[in-house]
Amino acid sequence: MTETYDITIIGGGPAGMFAAFYAGMRNAKTQLLESLSDLGGQVNALYPEKTILDVAGFPAIQGRDLIAAQRQQLAQFPLTIKTNQPVTNLVPTADGFAVTTPAGTTxxxxxxxxxxxxxxTPRPLNVPNGEQFEQSGQLVYSxxxxxAFRGQRVLVAGGGDSAIDQALMLEPVAQSVTLLHRRDQFRGLEHMVDLLHQSRVTVKTPYLIxxxxxxxxxxxxVTIKPVGQADENHLVVDRLLVSYGFTSDYHVIEGWDVALDRTRRLIAVDSAMATxxxxxxxxxxxxxxxxxxxxIATAYGEAPLAVHSIMDQFFPDRRGPIHSTSLHRPDATK
Ligand SMILES: Cc1cc2nc3c(=O)[nH]c(=O)nc-3n(C[C@H](O)[C@H](O)[C@H](O)COP(=O)(O)OP(=O)(O)OC[C@H]3O[C@@H](n4cnc5c(N)ncnc54)[C@H](O)[C@@H]3O)c2cc1C
Incomplete structure (x- = not known):
């Protein structure tokens, strides 16, 4: 017998986890399939130690605590959660979709x-002997x-949000933190740039490694060179943390048997999150x-939209949410 579900959610990052929770709120029979060994997506895999400031209701929360709270929220419902289950194909059928992972088809x-x-995967530092220093643990990407950085001299390289976040995160524990960027301007949120300038972090711009x-x-x-000048300087540190962003591999979706409309390699959706x-x-x-x-905040907003759209379209006989505001809304026609 093939297992059947009302809703299958592919990907167990913040978006997928919240969608699974919401599907539970709607009593939908749901499975959540995640390719990694653990839920939590980028937050868990790339920045579990970061203090996140822009999730509603939490003035500051560590990445790993946010995911732990989402896990707890999910545990309220009898959902089927499968990790180590990359979805390898999605095929339209008479009753919906056949979803294939290495463990079988549902x-x-x-x-x-x-x-x-x-x-x-992180964008690498472009130096010939980088791998040697990755192996020694002196060159890291997350x-x-x-x-592990306590009492160390740390150089952070990069100019975006995550480079600033990581420099600020390490500042209280490291002996010293230097942030090096190839431009004078940082691409981070204005508030984070202000915090950076108020911190103990030494900023070095515009420099190249x-x-x-x-x-x-x-x-x-670390040999560094001011941009546009010939002279080279040296910085001696214990660790170099490169934060040049990430490249992503979307090939798995390209191999699926469904033809999704894509723009800039992203899936185009309407206001109901329909593809x-x-x-x-x-x-x-x-x-x-x-x-x-x-x-994360936008992903959390999109999850209920998708779940409600599915329930309205495929299970209209199941009662939708009625909030107190819907019950007491004054009649605009009077
Ligand atoms: C360093 C850094 C700092 C950030 N800081 C912030 C911040 O402070 N505030 C903020 O709001 N946002 C921040 N972000 C962005 C935020 O992490 C993302 O917006 C968020 O993770 C998006 O969630 P998602 O669930 O859409 O995707 P992801 O977190 O990428 O999760 C997708 C999941 O799908 C899984 N998956 C992929 N393919 C398959 C498959 N075929 N089958 C099954 N599973 C699959 C992946 O393994 C992954 O677990 C930051 C990002 C980075 C990199």
């Missing part, structure tokens, strides 16, 4: 794609545990529409 009336940007070597006592010798294929909805970082911002 059937679903509707699908919500919440795969973010697909599998993500901070799974900030205590030209090479890595080891000092006699085993520290990391070009009836029955397939999409939310989170992997979608595009006018004004889309790839943020």
């Amino acid at each position: 059937q679903s009336t509707a699908v919500i794609i919440a795969v973010g940007n697909g599998a993500f 901070v799974p545990d900030k205590d 030209r090479g890595l070597a080891t000092t006699a006592d085993g520290a990391l010798d 070009s294929v009836p029955g397939i909805y999409a939310i989170g970082d992997g979608v595009t529409y006018p004004g889309k911002q790839p943020l």
Whole structure:
């Protein structure tokens, strides 16, 4: 017997987790399929230690605590959650969709794609011997545990939000933090740039990294060069954290048997989060529409839209949500 679900959610990042919770609120028989061994998407995999400031209701919350809270929220409902289950194909059938993972094929009336940007990998530092320093742990691309940086001299390279976040996150625990960027202007949120300038972080701009070597006592010798000048300087640190952003691999969707309308490699959706294929909805970082911002807050907003759209379209006999505001709204015609 093929397992059948009302809703299948592909991708267990913040968007997919919240959609699964919301599907539980609507009593939909739901499965959540995640390719990694753990839920939480980018937040869990790339910045569990970061303090997130822009999630409604939390003035400040660590990435790992936000995902733990989402997990707790999910546990209220009897949902089927399968990790280590990359979806390899999605095929339209008479009753909905056949969803295939390495563990087999299940059937679903509707699908919500919440795969973010697909599998993500950090953009590497372009120096010939980078791999040698990655192996020694002196060149890193993420901070799974900030205590590993305690008392160290750290150089953070990059000019976007995540470089600033990581420099600020390490400042209280590291002996020193230097932030190096190839431009004078940072691309971070204005408030975070203000915090950076008020912090102990030493800002070095506009500089480029030209090479890595080891000092006699085993520290990391980073050759840096001011942009547009010939002279080179050296910075001696314990760790170099490169934060140049991520490249993502969307190939998995390209191999699916459904033809989704895509713009800039993102899935085009309407205001109900519906894709070009009836029955397939999409939310989170992997979608595009006018004004889309790839943020946790927007993903949280999109999840209920997709779930309600599915319930209205495929299960109209099931009662929709009635909030107290709907019950007491004054009649505008009077
Ligand atoms: C360093 C950094 C800092 C950030 N800071 C903030 C911040 O402070 N505030 C904020 O709002 N946003 C921040 N963001 C952005 C935020 O993380 C994303 O907007 C959010 O993670 C999007 O959630 P998502 O669920 O759409 O995608 P993701 O988090 O990317 O999750 C998608 C999930 O789908 C899974 N998946 C992919 N393909 C498949 C498949 N075929 N089958 C099954 N599963 C699959 C992936 O493994 C992943 O777990 C930051 C991002 C980065 C990189």
